[in-house]
Amino acid sequence: MEFGVPMLSTVQSCALRGIDAVNIAVEVNSCERGDLKFIIVGLPDAAIKESCDRIFSALVNSGYAIPYTRTTVNLAPSYIRKEGSFYDLPIALGVIQSTGQSYLHNLSEFIVAGELGLSGKIRGIKGGLTFAIKAKKEKKKLLLPVEAAQEASFVDGVEIFAVNNLNEAVKFLTGQIKLVPLEHRNFLSLLKNEDSLDFSEVKGQESLRRAVEIAVAGAHNILMIGPPGAGKSMIAKRIPSIMSMPTFDEFLETMSIYSAAGLLMAEKNAHFERPFRSPHHTISNAGLLGGGSIPCPGEISLAHNGVLFLDELSEFHRATLESLRQPLEDGSVTISRSSGKVKFPCRTMIVGAMNPCPCGYLGDKTRRCKCSHLDIQRYRSRISGPMMDRFDIQINVLAVPIEDIQSKKFSESSMDIRVRVEKASKIQTERFKSSQNGRNAHMSHGEVVKFCRVDGESSDLLATAMKQLGLSARAYDKILKVSRTIADLECEEKILPHHILESIQYRSLEMVIDGR
Numbered sequence: 019m020e021f022g023v024p025m026l027s028t029v030q031s032c033a034l035r036g037i038d039a040v041n042i043a044v045e046v047n048s049c050e051r052g053d054l055k056f057i058i059v060g061l062p063d064a065a066i067k068e069s070c071d072r073i074f075s076a077l078v079n080s081g082y083a084i085p086y087t088r089t090t091v092n093l094a095p096s097y098i099r100k101e102g103s104f105y106d107l108p109i110a111l112g113v114i115q116s117t118g119q120s121y122l123h124n125l126s127e128f129i130v131a132g133e134l135g136l137s138g139k140i141r142g143i144k145g146g147l148t149f150a151i152k153a154k155k156e157k158k159k160l161l162l163p164v165e166a167a168q169e170a171s172f173v174d175g176v177e178i179f180a181v182n183n184l185n186e187a188v189k190f191l192t193g194q195i196k197l198v199p200l201e202h203r204n205f206l207s208l209l210k211n212e213d214s215l216d217f218s219e220v221k222g223q224e225s226l227r228r229a230v231e232i233a234v235a236g237a238h239n240i241l242m243i244g245p246p247g248a249g250k251s252m253i254a255k256r257i258p259s260i261m262s263m264p265t266f267d268e269f270l271e272t273m274s275i276y277s278a279a280g281l282l283m284a285e286k287n288a289h290f291e292r293p294f295r296s297p298h299h300t301i302s303n304a305g306l307l308g309g310g311s312i313p314c315p316g317e318i319s320l321a322h323n324g325v326l327f328l329d330e331l332s333e334f335h336r337a338t339l340e341s342l343r344q345p346l347e348d349g350s351v352t353i354s355r356s357s358g359k360v361k362f363p364c365r366t367m368i369v370g371a372m373n374p375c376p377c378g379y380l381g382d383k384t385r386r387c388k389c390s391h392l393d394i395q396r397y398r399s400r401i402s403g404p405m406m407d408r409f410d411i412q413i414n415v416l417a418v419p420i421e422d423i424q425s426k427k428f429s430e431s432s433m434d435i436r437v438r439v440e441k442a443s444k445i446q447t448e449r450f451k452s453s454q455n456g457r458n459a460h461m462s463h464g465e466v467v468k469f470c471r472v473d474g475e476s477s478d479l480l481a482t483a484m485k486q487l488g489l490s491a492r493a494y495d496k497i498l499k500v501s502r503t504i505a506d507l508e509c510e511e512k513i514l515p516h517h518i519l520e521s522i523q524y525r526s527l528e529m530v531i532d533g534r
């Protein structure tokens with residue numbers, strides 16, 4: 019390919035910062051004279067510095083010449099650290115234009131990102147959905163690898179083009195070929211099919227089902243304590259099926275987190291249902307909260323707007339559980355790196371499950387518990403008081419009676435429960451329309467005072483419970499919040515004594531130990 023007059027070329031691209039994209043201008047300048055030198059400046063990481071050989075090989079194998087003079091690539095603004103392989107395609111396009119090999123006259127209309135293979139093939143990148151949200155805001159078109167473009171097409175109102183190789187990208191940008199923008203994909207196409215787990219399969223366990231319904235209705239954290247085989251894990255896995263349908267904004271927010279983690283490309287995780295994450299108890303702090311040299315969201319953020327299920331809670335490292343405390347209060351995790359801070363949202367409902375004691379049968383009517391009081395105390399002390407306090411609802415689960423197991427009757431289906439949950443959710447949306455919090459569980463102390471007024475009888479009930487159970491001030495607020503949700507489920511404006519009484523039951527874990 020012939021060289022024309024060298025010039026400065028600018029290609030618009032993006033960098034991922036948490037779940038947001040920021041503009042990066044890829045400037046390429048080829049000098050008229052001088053020895054071949056290819057320099058990338060603007061705080062690139064090692065992967066970007068290494069991209070030079072990849073880009074040169076892709077250029078040659080696609081029929082273009084590599085620059086034979088000094089060429090400088092500047093990734094601006096220079097104060098943002100650039101990571102990953104997003105810039106291969108923008109740099110290659112910049113080189114082709116700046117060396118005068120082709121004039122890409124449509125380039126300024128696009129945000130471009132993609133990794134190049136040695137043959138010139140364009141490989142996938144993460145963050146497609148995030149880039150699309152950015153392109154929409156910037157009123158730009160988007161040029162991406164195929165998989166990332168498919169992911170991006172969930173965003174309406176932005177023209178997204180998918181390219182397979184460098185040649186195709188150049189021909190498209192010079193107007194030699196025409197490409198059709200990807201069709202916008204409706205997120206409703208991602209509704210899970212009928213094989214979803216359903217509450218109708220759960221026999222008996224009426225009080226646990228009730229507690230779970232309340233927890234879901236108000237987004238309260240719930241801890242289930244019971245013997246092996248009682249159905250704790252079974253019920254937890256069915257929780258997303260009774261949660262209110264996510265709004266499109268919630269769906270996009272959750273999917274942006276998956277996109278930033280590179281988990282959306284294969285689409286396996288793209289369901290229009292709330293996420294359900296169930297990390298193993300051996301998980302590290304970084305795995306749970308997020309981390310890595312290029313900050314990646316952890317399980318708590320992947321569960322944003324959904325459920326984080328901590329099965330066998332007592333087996334988790336105490337320090338790992340403790341690290342959850344602050345993010346749970348804040349609804350977001352901040353990861354600090356030398357390159358800056360990245361914030362990931364993590365408004366999630368925590369569902370915990372554990373046995374009541376090491377042998378698992380404390381409180382069981384049919385089997386005798388073999389554990390000493392000390393064994394039980396030691397077992398329980400693996401979860402600190404403050405952590406336990408964060409479970410608004412703590413419920414003691416009993417084994418399923420044989421009559422219930424053999425019963426031919428189907429229990430209430432998830433769809434029926436969801437109707438009630440949706441109703442309670444609507445009341446909360448109305449209540450918190452001028453506040454940042456959307457659900458009863460996330461009320462600030464001021465909001466508890468405002469929305470959870472109680473009469474004299476309820477006040478006395480609360481005082482007695484506080485004294486007898488030795489509850490904290492946080493627990494006091496939590497009882498009120500749960501009572502608010504119970505009242506909402508009944509579409510009752512006032513919190514009544516029976517709402518308070520039911521709510522107090524869900525803080526009575528201590529009684530289980532002493533009542534053996």
Ligand SMILES: Nc1ncnc2c1ncn2[C@@H]1O[C@H](COP(=O)(O)OP(=O)(O)OP(=O)(O)O)[C@@H](O)[C@H]1O
Binds near residue numbers: 219372
């Ligand atoms: N209420 C129930 N209705 C129908 N089946 C049930 C019920 N409870 C348990 N089962 C059956 O028992 C199996 C084991 O239940 P599950 O794994 O939920 O117990 P678990 O309470 O989590 O026990 P563990 O403490 O050992 O983890 C389920 O897969 C299901 O087949």
Ligand SMILES: [Mg+2]
Binds near residue numbers: 251330
């Ligand atoms: Mg289990």
